[in-house]
Amino acid sequence: MISELDVIVIGSGHAGVEAAWAAARLGRSVGLCTLSRETVAHMPCNPAVGGTAKGHLVREIDALGGLMGRAIDATGIQFKLLNRSRGPAVWSPRAQADKPRYAAWVRAELESEPNIHWIIGRAGRIVLDAGRVAGLALEDGTVYRCRALVITTGTFLNGLVHVGREQRPAGRADEPPSRDLAQSIKSLGVRWGRLKTGTPPRLARKSIDFAGGVKSGVFHVEHGDLKPVSFSFTSTMSPENTAVCHLLHTTDRVHQLVRANISASPLYNGQIAGIGPRYCPSLEDKVMRFPDRERHQIYLEPEGLDVEEIYVNGFSMSLPAETQRELVRALPGLESAEMLRPGYAVEYDFVQPTELRSSLEMHRVPGLFFAGQINGTSGYEEAAGQGLLAGINASQSVSGRPALVLGRNEAYLGIMVDDLVTKGCLEPYRMFTSRAEYRLLLRTDNADLRLTPKGRDLGLVGHERWERFAGRQARYELNVERLRRSWVRVEGGARVTAAQALRRPELTLAGMMADGDVAIDTSEQDHLLDVSSVETTLKYEGYLLRQQQAVTRAQHAERRKIPETFPFERVPGLSREMVQRFAEARPETLGQAQRIPGVTPAAVAVVGAYLNRF
Amino acid sequence: MFSTSDTIVAIATPAGRGGLGVIRISGPDAARVAGALVGRATPFKARHATFARIEVASGVSGTGDHVVVTFFPSPSSYTGEDVTEISAHGSPVVLSSILRRAIDAGARLAEPGEFTLRAFLNGKIDLIQAEAVADLIDAVTPRQARVAFDQLEGTLTAAIGRIESDLFDVIAKLEASLDFPDEGYHFVGAAEARVALASVIDRIEALLAHSARGRLVREGAQVAIVGAPNVGKSSLFNALLNANRAIVTALAGTTRDLLTERAEIGGLSLALIDTAGVRETADVIEQEGVSRTRATLRVADLVLVVLDRSRAITAEDRDLLAETALQPRVVVLNKSDLPGVITEAGVAISARTGAGLDDLIAAIANELAAEVSGPRDQPAVSNVRHTVLLERARAALLCATEALAAEVSEEFPLLDLQDAGQALQEITGRRTSDDLLHHIFAKFCIGK
Numbered sequence A: 001m002i003s004e005l006d007v008i009v010i011g012s013g014h015a016g017v018e019a020a021w022a023a024a025r026l027g028r029s030v031g032l033c034t035l036s037r038e039t040v041a042h043m044p045c046n047p048a049v050g051g052t053a054k055g056h057l058v059r060e061i062d063a064l065g066g067l068m069g070r071a072i073d074a075t076g077i078q079f080k081l082l083n084r085s086r087g088p089a090v091w092s093p094r095a096q097a098d099k100p101r102y103a104a105w106v107r108a109e110l111e112s113e114p115n116i117h118w119i120i121g122r123a124g125r126i127v128l129d130a131g132r133v134a135g136l137a138l139e140d141g142t143v144y145r146c147r148a149l150v151i152t153t154g155t156f157l158n159g160l161v162h163v164g165r166e167q168r169p170a171g172r173a174d175e176p177p178s179r180d181l182a183q184s185i186k187s188l189g190v191r192w193g194r195l196k197t198g199t200p201p202r203l204a205r206k207s208i209d210f211a212g213g214v215k216s217g218v219f220h221v222e223h224g225d226l227k228p229v230s231f232s233f234t235s236t237m238s239p240e241n242t243a244v245c246h247l248l249h250t251t252d253r254v255h256q257l258v259r260a261n262i263s264a265s266p267l268y269n270g271q272i273a274g275i276g277p278r279y280c281p282s283l284e285d286k287v288m289r290f291p292d293r294e295r296h297q298i299y300l301e302p303e304g305l306d307v308e309e310i311y312v313n314g315f316s317m318s319l320p321a322e323t324q325r326e327l328v329r330a331l332p333g334l335e336s337a338e339m340l341r342p343g344y345a346v347e348y349d350f351v352q353p354t355e356l357r358s359s360l361e362m363h364r365v366p367g368l369f370f371a372g373q374i375n376g377t378s379g380y381e382e383a384a385g386q387g388l389l390a391g392i393n394a395s396q397s398v399s400g401r402p403a404l405v406l407g408r409n410e411a412y413l414g415i416m417v418d419d420l421v422t423k424g425c426l427e428p429y430r431m432f433t434s435r436a437e438y439r440l441l442l443r444t445d446n447a448d449l450r451l452t453p454k455g456r457d458l459g460l461v462g463h464e465r466w467e468r469f470a471g472r473q474a475r476y477e478l479n480v481e482r483l484r485r486s487w488v489r490v491e492g493g494a495r496v497t498a499a500q501a502l503r504r505p506e507l508t509l510a511g512m513m514a515d516g517d518v519a520i521d522t523s524e525q526d527h528l529l530d531v532s533s534v535e536t537t538l539k540y541e542g543y544l545l546r547q548q549q550a551v552t553r554a555q556h557a558e559r560r561k562i563p564e565t566f567p568f569e570r571v572p573g574l575s576r577e578m579v580q581r582f583a584e585a586r587p588e589t590l591g592q593a594q595r596i597p598g599v600t601p602a603a604v605a606v607v608g609a610y611l612n613r614f
Numbered sequence B: 001m002f003s004t005s006d007t008i009v010a011i012a013t014p015a016g017r018g019g020l021g022v023i024r025i026s027g028p029d030a031a032r033v034a035g036a037l038v039g040r041a042t043p044f045k046a047r048h049a050t051f052a053r054i055e056v057a058s059g060v061s062g063t064g065d066h067v068v069v070t071f072f073p074s075p076s077s078y079t080g081e082d083v084t085e086i087s088a089h090g091s092p093v094v095l096s097s098i099l100r101r102a103i104d105a106g107a108r109l110a111e112p113g114e115f116t117l118r119a120f121l122n123g124k125i126d127l128i129q130a131e132a133v134a135d136l137i138d139a140v141t142p143r144q145a146r147v148a149f150d151q152l153e154g155t156l157t158a159a160i161g162r163i164e165s166d167l168f169d170v171i172a173k174l175e176a177s178l179d180f181p182d183e184g185y186h187f188v189g190a191a192e193a194r195v196a197l198a199s200v201i202d203r204i205e206a207l208l209a210h211s212a213r214g215r216l217v218r219e220g221a222q223v224a225i226v227g228a229p230n231v232g233k234s235s236l237f238n239a240l241l242n243a244n245r246a247i248v249t250a251l252a253g254t255t256r257d258l259l260t261e262r263a264e265i266g267g268l269s270l271a272l273i274d275t276a277g278v279r280e281t282a283d284v285i286e287q288e289g290v291s292r293t294r295a296t297l298r299v300a301d302l303v304l305v306v307l308d309r310s311r312a313i314t315a316e317d318r319d320l321l322a323e324t325a326l327q328p329r330v331v332v333l334n335k336s337d338l339p340g341v342i343t344e345a346g347v348a349i350s351a352r353t354g355a356g357l358d359d360l361i362a363a364i365a366n367e368l369a370a371e372v373s374g375p376r377d378q379p380a381v382s383n384v385r386h387t388v389l390l391e392r393a394r395a396a397l398l399c400a401t402e403a404l405a406a407e408v409s410e411e412f413p414l415l416d417l418q419d420a421g422q423a424l425q426e427i428t429g430r431r432t433s434d435d436l437l438h439h440i441f442a443k444f445c446i447g448k
């Protein structure tokens, strides 16, 4: 085992695996430090990847050369494109995952990567030398030297699991928390906070009469798409749906039971102080905060094809196990269901991400990177996206190259990082399309056009992917030009260019091609993508142009850099409050300065003015 | 935060009546915008005074004004950018309408302190002045504070705030439909959204129509003449109009109707309103007149409170003075041709002989100038600014309504709605995507 590494990644959750993979592929020697090989790429909560905005993140991760898209394509068991009835900018792929297969696929990928060295053990202390990262000490005392360290320990820092009044220190379900590491991070003087998340109970598959539930009308079968769409731009065939989910609804009896037992819920008896995600409310919250709502949706989702556990989506709670069992059995169709594991809530420490730069490196400690839930986010995709960026940037820092920072106009990944480092987290951060001010430009169909060239420049995009992409990009450009110059006759007899005709809501490119009005160049593998990105570009050209112009207007501020050492306290005319806000968020550009909560436009203008003279 | 690469315009001279007023245009399009204003296609000669005629916007009796245009090419200008300066007569109304036309020609109304900021950024002024820039920008706040004092403006801002928050609600629901497609919630349908937007548009239109600010610029200021019976209101009205419209009578309480007349006085366009005597009375017809007077008091941009200086001040006079204390007004001491007994401060005139009328006109112009404008390089901002922003919001809302009617997906009308929201928020304060999510989560139970 070598004890001198370029990069060490602590944690092998969704953030850690992307980080390790990226740094290794970029040629760094990587130490992947994790508690166990058995929990690599584990999904502690819902068995699904993607969804609105999250599906965008996965496509972007894939376009840059990350793992997640390929992993879910290979192991997903049911695929759906959300928002299909809406415009292409908000189409989002989502898939049910086969949890053990997903984890095994990722682990195999990492194990086949020669630059990754596994360090199985419990990380305990960050080793510094003259203020910068020099290595990692395990709790057992072993020391590894490294030049960059990426911490992705998720919910483990001082994790505390709650089930009813029972509390026990744990990172998640039955894994011990990380205390030494938490102590070591806090000793750096960073700002941190406490958040909470939760998961529902799991049921025994064989104890549920699915057919009976469907027959009596209490379950509704949810199928995948007829033509499933894959996540990865490298996929060669469309994935298959091999599983179904079942939809049911809570009843008044369920709600009454929750109310009757509410004092036993750690969320409502003061036992939990951490703030939970409001977009993923616990059953307790649903019932107590929205008493007018008569029923709530519950999905029964398989955790995998050969897995006995059924995930009860929408039923997350931390009531006592006995109450949970009662509640499950109060659900229509689940009267005799057997509960394998109760749901629980976990509280954990996170690092305020305003401590980080846009590269995810900590302002105060060069060489120290953070990614994933430890930064206050929630969700596999959010974690994976940050992991990928942190892995890339750890590698860049080791090789003395500039960090990859994506703009808010370039990627959801860029929006996520920018939001985190400028605003920090008050509650678990999740991606939404409404966070994107240039939403129409950031589509799943053009994630490769936006990002694959960047991945290639970094060295993360291999030959095969690049060849395929280059062809697809060339076709795209050619096709757009061609449709601008070919003429068609539209209803009423007028002759217009195909590009103009496409602006009519009733016309589609596929339809025009089928009618023999126009032809474009497509490849067999990428036919759908070829058609849809050309069509979108032309159909929504006016809107896209407007967004482009908005980007251009904002560029000025985005490009004005604020040096790391900029003395906000010396800027004349800034109030002490403004100085403090700037000093905490350490904006890197004038654009970021504008987005810091509570900062006034006047204060930003003054900084801008002073910046020129600095 | 504003961009520093576009072309900006503002009135550069301090507020005030008469004399010269200067409109300054700075940025890459400075020459083109000025050319468009005076209808000139050939380039201006650098640093040369060019005489031109400018058509002032409609409502200012269709007449033009003579102006002098001077072009200062970059970098030898106040801001270091291309700058054109248009000197015109200092009437706020004339200046405002030139400003308005410059905006129509593509310039953007400068933010407070923006010229100075640009000058600073381009190295035209010294580092020490950074502080001055901060001051200048902070001047937004006192001026906004003035809003509370200024009743009309206060209600306008509050009204916009309410409109904006209704719009925000529609935006939030449409956004929720996109971000939470499988919640089993129907957040808002296109038809429902359109109904909500129609009400938003109506209210913006009403504001545009009634906003004293917009009217002040388009139609001139509303100046109400109030006072106890027989102090000489009608006589003053006529003196100002130089016409015999109102019946001048010595009988108390005969001027029952509100008489409105347009006048160009001291370069200002005014709508003069003669009111019935403000007096507690049992007479029904007269009562109606009185309540109308009170309504007029509320909407007038400026009130002339007329006192008869030849008789002792009455309780009625005092009430009137108290009632108008918080709004822009000029106290007029009439009948200066008679021996005076009043010690009240005010402008002494004689409606009968015409003595002091010039002073009165100057005082009116001064008050209105303060109303139309703010300090430093920002005169006329609040009103034209609001009007421009409201118009921008309305245009965007109409686009969104059309898109919704065509049943295109939410993200497209949302683009317009966000533009509209932004325009309104420039008046009422910013909102972020986090506010949006808070709003959604507060209203709906979302998530599995």
Ligand SMILES: Cc1cc2nc3c(=O)[nH]c(=O)nc-3n(C[C@H](O)[C@H](O)[C@H](O)COP(=O)(O)OP(=O)(O)OC[C@H]3O[C@@H](n4cnc5c(N)ncnc54)[C@H](O)[C@@H]3O)c2cc1C
Pocket (backbone or CB within 6 Å): A010, A011, A012, A013, A014, A015, A016, A033, A034, A035, A036, A039, A040, A042, A043, A044, A045, A046, A121, A122, A123, A124, A152, A153, A154, A155, A156, A171, A172, A177, A178, A181, A197, A198, A199, A280, A344, A345, A346, A371, A372, A373, A374, A377, A378, A379, A380, A383
């Ligand atoms: C109970 C629960 C419920 C959740 N519910 C949801 C939900 O409903 N929706 C949602 O979007 N997200 C949910 N999440 C969040 C989602 O699972 C995470 O955001 C995501 O998995 C985080 O990935 P990560 O890589 O940052 O961390 P994790 O996946 O937590 O990985 C942490 C890794 O660090 C390792 N580690 C920890 N300490 C040490 C140490 N000292 N030394 C070495 N290795 C260490 C662990 O072994 C593990 O591999 C939930 C998480 C939990 C635990």
Ligand SMILES: Nc1nc2c(ncn2[C@@H]2O[C@H](COP(=O)(O)OP(=O)(O)O)[C@@H](O)[C@H]2O)c(=O)[nH]1
Pocket (backbone or CB within 6 Å): B227, B228, B229, B230, B231, B232, B233, B234, B235, B236, B247, B248, B249, B250, B252, B253, B255, B277, B334, B335, B336, B337, B338, B349, B350, B351, B352, B353
């Ligand atoms: N001496 C003198 N009399 C005036 C003057 N202005 C008005 N009056 C007289 O005062 C009386 C009331 O005038 P009027 O304009 O009808 O007053 P109103 O009731 O306030 O509108 C009339 O007899 C006018 O002639 C003035 O400046 N000097």
